[in-house]
Amino acid sequence: MPYQFTVSPDFSPDHLSGWFFFNTWLQKQTGQAIHLETYDSFQAQLEAIQRNEVDLIYANPFDAAMLVREKGFLPLVRANGVADEAIIAVSAESSVDKVTNLMPGITIAVTEDPAVLMMGMIMLESADLSADNIQTAIHNSYVLVAKNLLQGNADVGIFLAEAYDDLANITKNKLKILVRSQISVIHHSLMIGPSLADKRDDIQNLLVAMALGEKGNSVLKSLGFASWIKVEDEEMEFMIDVMDTLAI
Numbered sequence: 001m002p003y004q005f006t007v008s009p010d011f012s013p014d015h016l017s018g019w020f021f022f023n024t025w026l027q028k029q030t031g032q033a034i035h036l037e038t039y040d041s042f043q044a045q046l047e048a049i050q051r052n053e054v055d056l057i058y059a060n061p062f063d064a065a066m067l068v069r070e071k072g073f074l075p076l077v078r079a080n081g082v083a084d085e086a087i088i089a090v091s092a093e094s095s096v097d098k099v100t101n102l103m104p105g106i107t108i109a110v111t112e113d114p115a116v117l118m119m120g121m122i123m124l125e126s127a128d129l130s131a132d133n134i135q136t137a138i139h140n141s142y143v144l145v146a147k148n149l150l151q152g153n154a155d156v157g158i159f160l161a162e163a164y165d166d167l168a169n170i171t172k173n174k175l176k177i178l179v180r181s182q183i184s185v186i187h188h189s190l191m192i193g194p195s196l197a198d199k200r201d202d203i204q205n206l207l208v209a210m211a212l213g214e215k216g217n218s219v220l221k222s223l224g225f226a227s228w229i230k231v232e233d234e235e236m237e238f239m240i241d242v243m244d245t246l247a248i
Helices: 013-030 042-049 062-070 114-127 140-149 161-165 194-208 214-223 234-245
Strands: 003-007 033-035 056-059 074-079 086-091 107-111 135-138 157-158 175-180 189-192 227-228
Touching: 003 042, 013 033, 013 194, 013 214, 013 227, 033 107, 056 062, 056 227, 062 114, 062 189, 062 234, 074 234, 086 114, 086 140, 086 161, 086 189, 107 114, 107 140, 114 157, 114 234, 140 157, 140 161, 140 175, 157 161, 189 194, 194 227
Parallel strands: 003 033, 003 056, 107 135, 107 157
Antiparallel strands: 056 189, 074 189, 074 227, 086 157, 086 175
């Protein structure tokens, strides 16, 4: 049976082919059979993790604690210079120009991404908004979040900043950013499960050196990354602590 690799469902659709290229590169470099399985929702992916069907994952920061503490996963690498941030945006036609102008009762378009939703809700606290006085409309992608903003079905959208930046210019020109988080220490990480733990050092070294080879560098560009950098256990524990603090 091949090892199972998956990617957090919040990745940009533009990078789907890049993850398949990455999976092929990783198989060739390691000599291991690895199958890339993508999931349409965070819940579907979580269920696969709980069934122990995932051996390698590019995980969002919210899931990191569960993967480390409940499933015995270990960090490998993260994308160099890439941090997870959230954006609060409205339609460019909206009269709202700052978060504190937002009023209770508004509808907020979101995805199931728990880390981004948490960061977004923290930024909305300055307007005295909380889950108790807003309506949320959940969508399967950030493209649909933007679409519903432009169609007037929602007043505000919460985006993963990277996903917002990847939106088509014609879409971004019709939106207006109210605030972008600057936490800087939260990030997605490539993580390895217990079934591959004995190969951790070898795979980690391959990934850190990936940008040095022509083929590896090309695959990284297809993902929108410059290179991978090693994630130490202590760095992962610090990020988990930050996430725990933000969730309080």
